[in-house]
Amino acid sequence: MNKMMKSLLPLAIGATLSTQAWSQDFDLILEEVVVTAQKRVERLQDVPISVNAVSGAKMDEAGITNLEGMTAYVPNLTMNQTGIGTIIAIRGISSGINQGFEQSVGQYVDGVYYGRSQLARAPFMDLERVEVLRGPQSILFGKNSIAGAISMVTAKPTEEFEGQVTALYEPSHGEKDVRVVVSGPLTDSLRGRLSVLGRDIDGYYENTTLNRDESAEEEHVIRGQLSWDASDDLSMNLKIESGSFNTQGRFLEPINPIETTGGLPYATALLATTGGAFVLDTDQDFKRQSNGDSSENDTKNATLTIDYALGDHTLTAVTGYNAYNYEEICDCDFTGATIFTADSREDFNQYSQEIRIASPQGETIDYIGGLFYQSSDMTFDDAIRVPATSVLGVLSTSLLGTASQRDFTQDSTLWAGFAQATWNIDTDWRLTVGGRYTSEDKTATRTQHHTNSLGADVGSSDALLNTVFTAFLIEPYSEIKDKRSEAAFTPLVTLQWDATEDMMVYATYTEGFKAGGFDVRSNAHPDPAYGVNIIANPSPLVIIQTSNTYGFAPGVFEYEEEKATSFELGSKMTLADGAAELNVALFHTNYTDLQTSQFDGKLGFNVTNAGEATTQGIELDGRWLVAEGLTLSGSVGMLDFQFDSFPNSQCYFGQTPNSTDYPGLCDLSGKTREFAPEYQGTLSADYNRALGDDMEWRVTGDINFSDSYFTSPTLDPNLEQDAYAKLNLRFAVGSADGDWEVALVGKNLTDEKVATFGNQLPVSTALTSGTGTAYYSFFDRPRSIALQGTMRF
Template sequence: MIKPLKNFLPLAISAAIASAATAQDLVLEEVVVTAQKRVERLQDVPISVNAVSGAKMEEAGITNLEGMTAYVPNLTMNQTGIGTIIAIRGISSGINQGFEQSVGQYVDGVYYGRAQLARAPFMDLERVEVLRGPQSILFGKNSIGGAISMVTAKPTEEFEGQVTALYEPTHGEKDLRVVLSGPLTDTLSGRLSLMGRDMDGYYDNTTLDRDESGDKEQVIRGQLKWDASEDLTVNLKLETGSFDTKGRNLEPINPVTGAGGLSYQQTLSLLTGGQYQLDTEQDFKRQSNGDFSNNDTENATLTIDYALGEHTLTAITGYNAYNYEEDCDCDFTGATIFTADSREDFKQFSQEIRIASPGGETIDYIGGLFYQSSEMTFDDAIRVPSTSLLGGLSTLLLGTASQRDFTQDSDLWAGFAQATWNINDAWRLTVGGRYTSESKDATRTQHHTNTLGNDVGSSDILLNTVYTSFRLEPYPTIEDKRSEGAFTPLVTMQWDATDDMMLYATYTEGFKSGGFDVRSNAHPDPTYGVNIIANPVGPVIIQTTAANGFQAGVFEYEEEKAKSFEIGSKMTLADGAAELNAAIFRTQITDMQTSQFDGVLGFNVTNAGEATTQGLELDGRWLVASGLTLSGSLGFLDFTFDKFPNSQCYFGQTPNSATYPGLCDLKGETREFAPEFQGTLSADYSQPMGDNLEWRITGDVNFSDSYFTSPTLDPNLEQDAYAKLNLRLAMGSQDGMWEVALVGKNLTDESISTFGNQLPVSTTLTRATNVAVGNGPIASTAYYSFYERPRSIALQGTLRF
């Protein structure tokens, strides 16, 4: 009886939709996208793509990419202690400033590949399109995991303006946005967009007695559109912005004590004379001596569209730059142990030229050339303050530091083309390809400095011995260069099975270039440097890294490749009142680039071997009645490592790699941020009140299956399944000129962890302390985790004119 019921249920739902909609003659508003560099209906695009409108983002209070992930299945974004991770279908790059992201961001066609830019605030967007799977033909620098295309709102031919303000008292959030747009002359129009947002935060830092993280964001964007002639249109966009924070949204959790040894809490208490205890209860409280991140951005985009006969010639010139300075109290406790500061300066120039044929011909095509160059400088330091607990190991450590400098220049050329053969009214065949050639030059230096700030090289036995026990090895400048090229093809077959159903099948390949590791703390030569066998408080025994089993560092890593298959459908139901889209995918990845915590202070880039990610994605809309729309999306994901013999083990795990001593084999395991199920259910209902007013209620339920938040798959860092409720109640004029709303987020008050790892130096300090008190070489640890914002209710007002 179960199987017939399962087969009958979809038919019954479709019949109910059809009868309800036909009776009321309802039709959904079309969604238009530019996922294939042409203006097309979403239902005609043979790609698994979600489009979120700027209006939806404003209403839901989505202020950055992290907030959007709740509405797009199989998309995750997670901030870490020193980086940002974006993943689509489980494919992501790890924590390293050397990475371009596996998921590329594109703003008005310009590639934003740096992880830090994922934190930049959203403002005055027309829509955001999320394309899942390798996007290796039409999107600037190819993206192996997927693409996030952001389209800013453009100048209008008629004058219009909007002011939106939001206030949330519990966490001290204030958000003000102003937009002015309209004609300046008969052929010139402009748009000015301003945003200012700040928030006290939802964490209580009990050490400094302040709320964290204190966010402050500002953006100024100006645009000009010049209709020079019937054939020529020029758009210029200039933007400057900043996003700064004080503190971090994390706290220590889940201490683990080695058998017979002192816990990390007891160790800190012992080293501070009983003045400090570690709070490890998840309560949105943290202890820290202060963190900050100050970020400044600027970008300019010039877009020229020229009608060349019936063809369109497009040129996009992009300049993108940012710099940031961060200070991290990266022991993540209120005790004074060490600090980590970093600075990065990045500049990028790109030029794309493409030509597109008129649509609707027997052969439609698009092709072009792409060039991009970039320069990056990065430096960071691990510093031991004058009041650090590490003075208990040796007072000569106080005021010292281990510093690193990194530079990288890169140049990329690419040629691309894609053509669609409209075989007949029902069948279309699309083939495409891109050849990419990329070169990179990089340098890296690691050195220790004394209390006077002078470089001690390898002459100071104490500093080099103690710092190397934390896997910080001094070495002269390493430099190298690499060049590589790749061809990435695409083949898609589309079939209009009926007037209301399109089916497609796609094969494509993705490529992400190799590069150079920024954050590895050890020399890549395993025989280089000095170390100690046991602990810095016992006898000093100097041996090579290889002799005592410490992992060597990393400098160069190899390219990552993917082969992807996707079968999907786009369906229009109930005479246009409903839509249902589905995609089944399977992607095989080789030499996957990952970043692994070295267990102390650093991260090493590793090519993980092989992995397979496969699953199902569904999304749909249903205009049930006039004023009532239901929508939803669901992602099912199965990510499995087929080969990964060199993964870091989690604390307490027995190493099981047959080829890499001291490491663990993750073959057959999943990865972090890859929940099996993830989705959203939404309802939007509006109803007039009298002659002039309208009220509206919008509700979303965002749900997720459990997932690991650490790359080591530590069971102490697993997020449980959850369902989060967001609700918006609004009243305004029927003509849309004003509106007042209450915006509730996470009304179910779920505790949602977005990233976790071991507390840095916790195992090293407890091992040393346990030896010093005669407990043997036993280590303990504790963890830290980032948490999403708890329940919040804000007042939002909008005025349009």
């Protein structure tokens, strides 16, 4: 597979570069791509940023229903669901698993910041385009977008009446998707748009415990927009949206059980406690065992955008409200054995206000500047529960019905001032300088306490609960409370040169900043001297041990800010008299105090500032209108990620601790990180022809490929995904005027089994007294073929 990909890439690049020779006989010009990556409407080829733009039409045709589906078409972008969160990464940089994190990859919808990882799982609907900006976006986007920004632009109300109904059905996994859009004028100055989505899927996993398909998803969204031209100088757009996305089950299964010499296998430990009734299925056949998982999410958002002409300048105000809540139940031992369950709830509210002014374009100096304010509050609580039928009852029946609970609150206030100016030195040279000053305050509290079988709070006074839960690094304590204030100035300098009429070259230096914060999910107390005395285990299952027997780190409450320094050199070229484009970007970014999330080896995750890291590489993307009706396109990202200093990483199972400064931990200095393949990309072809006088047919093919990568933060070799290539095909027949279309949509026709996240099965090392373990992994959807129909009016 590696040899095939490495031979395809130079051929694809060479083909694009040779378009002058191939296209001389055609009077063909590519349609321009327009973006707002710099808060202005600009041609993509004029923007000095490594940016990919995917149109709403492409997303509809490819069946892209959420951000995870976008990753196949944007190099160096990955998104992965985990057991308790979502990870988004650009160029190998992500925030990891913790509800306290705001994402290193900033997500923006119509200019409003969506920084919470849970919102990355929300469904896409009726988008004009999605722009992915790689590298620190510290000036015009700003809010913590230290790895990059994903800007989603919803389709706006139209001057003319139009509507669209799209329906999709996929029988193998029971997927049904219906979308309805109606848009048009309401009065001479008022326009409206209504968009509705309903989607559900049975899933592609078989839960052999509950005898059902998983993960069953159900999504609903309704969005209304009004655009009002109040006067020649004043226009407003109001968007209100409500949605939900719920799931039953998860996309994971146990894999790769291992043990040390003479050790106790995890399956044997489970069998010993279930009377031989339990089977640990690790055959990687899209089967899993679970007593039930669920996630219920509700979202609300409203955005008011006001544009006012002040002479030749434009004053813009963007007011945003964003809220969500969810409830999740996780059978987090990820087996059919009844051991424990975890449930969690989060309620989040955010208000933001941005005011900016932009000068007219084309002057000697163009500029844009403004002020930004945001406040948010979050409450989170979760619990590890021992069900009445748990096998842990062999330790003591008094454990049944008990729980260890956590409560967390956080309030945040941020304000920023920003400005960016471009000096058009002459017709060929431009110099852009910018800066953003950000100040943020956070206050947080966290409490961990136990409850007995009657539901009464016993805090840390129950010796039995202390014994058992502390064995899993869950330490009860009264409220921890703290606050932090921090500020940063992040500059940007970009030099652009129009080397020819068809080639622009740019060089950029910028700095990035991501605020520190408070760890939500750490189970142990942050003070290493804190601890609850535990006793020798009286049961046949030897699972009790002191907290640091295997070198596990103490808990975490506060973590520090993350900083980045980035250099980028790029070029955007128009070739073959406008029939082709090729864009290239070379980048080198150094991160200090990189915020990572480390599994504590039991049930929790600790936030760790990982010293220093460097990410560097090259990104290419291009399009070629070969002939009338035939377009080739492709993009590839090559990445070299390395921890320059990370002496305090958790070790994977069986790894010998080798950290000099942190006894019991492992030093990952000089190593890569998870979700950082050396290359990934896509090659596409789109061909359409007339079919008689009134119809046409069209075929679109994509090859999405990736090199191997680790799926676990510890770089466990048992959790490495091999290189792969997925083939997607779409064949459509429709009317020549676009009023209707019927298509077959095939995804992953090569039926690749691709792991997107993996880790140790919780409690597997504890139940085997550290002599054995097992793993779980999330897997992408296998081959699917759907029927899609569209009607426009």
